[in-house]
Amino acid sequence: MRILVLGGDGFCGWPAALHLSQLGHDVGIVDNLSRRRIDEELGTDSLTPIRTPQERLAAWTEATGRTIDFHEVDLAEDYEEFVALLSQARPEVVIHFAEQRAAPYSMKSPSHKRYTIDNNVNATHNVLSAIVESDLDVHLVHLGTMGVYGYGTAGMRIPEGYLDVKVPGEDADGNATGELIDQTMLYPSNPGSIYHMTKVLDQHLFAFYAKNDKLRITDLHQGIIWGTHTEETQLDERLINRFDYDGDYGTVLNRFLMQAAVGYPLTVHGTGGQTRAFIHIQDMVRCIAIAVDNPPAGGDKVKIFNQMTETHRVRDLAELICEISGASLELVPNPRQESAENDLYASNRTFLDLGLEPTTLSSGLLQEVEETARRYADRADLTKIPATSLWTENQAVGAPTRIAESA
Numbered sequence: 001m002r003i004l005v006l007g008g009d010g011f012c013g014w015p016a017a018l019h020l021s022q023l024g025h026d027v028g029i030v031d032n033l034s035r036r037r038i039d040e041e042l043g044t045d046s047l048t049p050i051r052t053p054q055e056r057l058a059a060w061t062e063a064t065g066r067t068i069d070f071h072e073v074d075l076a077e078d079y080e081e082f083v084a085l086l087s088q089a090r091p092e093v094v095i096h097f098a099e100q101r102a103a104p105y106s107m108k109s110p111s112h113k114r115y116t117i118d119n120n121v122n123a124t125h126n127v128l129s130a131i132v133e134s135d136l137d138v139h140l141v142h143l144g145t146m147g148v149y150g151y152g153t154a155g156m157r158i159p160e161g162y163l164d165v166k167v168p169g170e171d172a173d174g175n176a177t178g179e180l181i182d183q184t185m186l187y188p189s190n191p192g193s194i195y196h197m198t199k200v201l202d203q204h205l206f207a208f209y210a211k212n213d214k215l216r217i218t219d220l221h222q223g224i225i226w227g228t229h230t231e232e233t234q235l236d237e238r239l240i241n242r243f244d245y246d247g248d249y250g251t252v253l254n255r256f257l258m259q260a261a262v263g264y265p266l267t268v269h270g271t272g273g274q275t276r277a278f279i280h281i282q283d284m285v286r287c288i289a290i291a292v293d294n295p296p297a298g299g300d301k302v303k304i305f306n307q308m309t310e311t312h313r314v315r316d317l318a319e320l321i322c323e324i325s326g327a328s329l330e331l332v333p334n335p336r337q338e339s340a341e342n343d344l345y346a347s348n349r350t351f352l353d354l355g356l357e358p359t360t361l362s363s364g365l366l367q368e369v370e371e372t373a374r375r376y377a378d379r380a381d382l383t384k385i386p387a388t389s390l391w392t393e394n395q396a397v398g399a400p401t402r403i404a405e406s407a
């Protein structure tokens with residue numbers, strides 16, 4: 001299939017583009033390189049030495065004989081250019097990763113909040129509007145987040161996008177009719193950051209375009225990725241994927257593994273009682289390919305999958321890493337506003353039914369990620385590790401509590 005990968009220079013977009021190309025699809029990447037500019041703004045860099053898009057793509061052709069086109073387009077700003085690209089490339093599938101994806105970055109300051117809303121919501125709406133304007137029959141696959149649901153069980157396993165409810169019937173005067181009416185609604189959203197809020201807003205844009213324009217849309221509610229390599233990024237060192245470890249962009253498990261590798265006490269926020277959904281990066285690319293192969297039949301309803309394979313409590317992950325690596329951990333004051341402790345159960349039935357065999361957490365795989373971090377440890381800037389974006393200005397920032405000494 002002809003596939004455009006929007007945001008194909010990023011942490012998820014790059015390995016997904018390579019995987020789809022390896023499967024024989026005709027892949028083009030669209031990206032405005034904003035993630036690289038944000039590194040410059042923050043004075044950070046990927047732990048792994050990622051190459052320029054041009055070097056990456058030349059290495060891909062050398063390694064596999066396949067080609068991937070690159071188009072530098074800002075989806076939030078360059079609407080006409082994107083419409084023209086759609087007419088020229090005539091994709092059958094568009095995969096939309098092109099959003100600012102870090103919760104802490106989105107909460108840094110009023111300008112970061114405004115940038116995240118403007119960028120993400122405009123990009124998503126421009127993509128939808130451009131698909132309608134192009135008059136192509138495109139399947140849009142979007143990378144959403146488990147964070148749209150909020151984190152908590154609400155007494156049930158979180159379903160895949162929709163909640164079936166029974167509403168007590170009332171007549172026009174408000175008198176109970178005694179009937180129970182079946183309704184299906186989007187699961188009530190409860191975002192924990194401005195970033196997560198943009199994915200909630202995206203959901204409503206998708207619902208509208210599916211209903212109004214009969215667009216075929218799949219929204220993938222993804223958990224926290226861990227790992228950095230996929231089969232394809234390991235074919236040549238120039239294909240290496242990003243590895244973020246800084247306080248804004250580093251996600252929890254990869255941060256802990258990097259911290260263990262460089263001898264920095266693991267930064268557990270609060271009591272570490274937060275339970276989150278996780279997925280290994282290799283499974284992420286498989287899920288994207290499965291979603292591409294299984295489009296919704298047609299209009300009216302967005303197809304929503306929970307793209308996660310397991311849930312873990314942050315404290316348990318930290319303790320496991322201490323056990324296998326000899327690292328120590330610290331309870332640091334939580335810079336975020338989130339429940340100190342939560343349970344989380346979520347359904348991921350759709351991907352399992354479509355054949356996904358989950359790569360779950362194992363000490364071997366954890367050690368492999370830590371090994372990658374150790375290999376590039378000389379590139380680490382330890383001053384960038386603490387998370388400094390506060391959810392509200394008056395949050396207390398106290399001294400961390402050391403829990404265990406390094407072995």
Ligand SMILES: O=c1ccn([C@@H]2O[C@H](COP(=O)(O)OP(=O)(O)O[C@H]3O[C@H](CS(=O)(=O)O)[C@@H](O)[C@H](O)[C@H]3O)[C@@H](O)[C@H]2O)c(=O)[nH]1
Nearest residue numbers: 101102103145146147222223224251252267268269274314
């Ligand atoms: O050093 C750290 C970093 C994080 N945490 C805690 O770990 C949890 C997860 O934080 P995270 O930074 O790994 O994940 P999050 O901010 O939720 O965002 C990441 O994971 C989301 C999926 S989910 O969390 O919403 O399921 C994606 O949408 C985002 O793009 C991705 O950056 C939070 O409770 C956080 O307080 C720590 O205890 N210590």
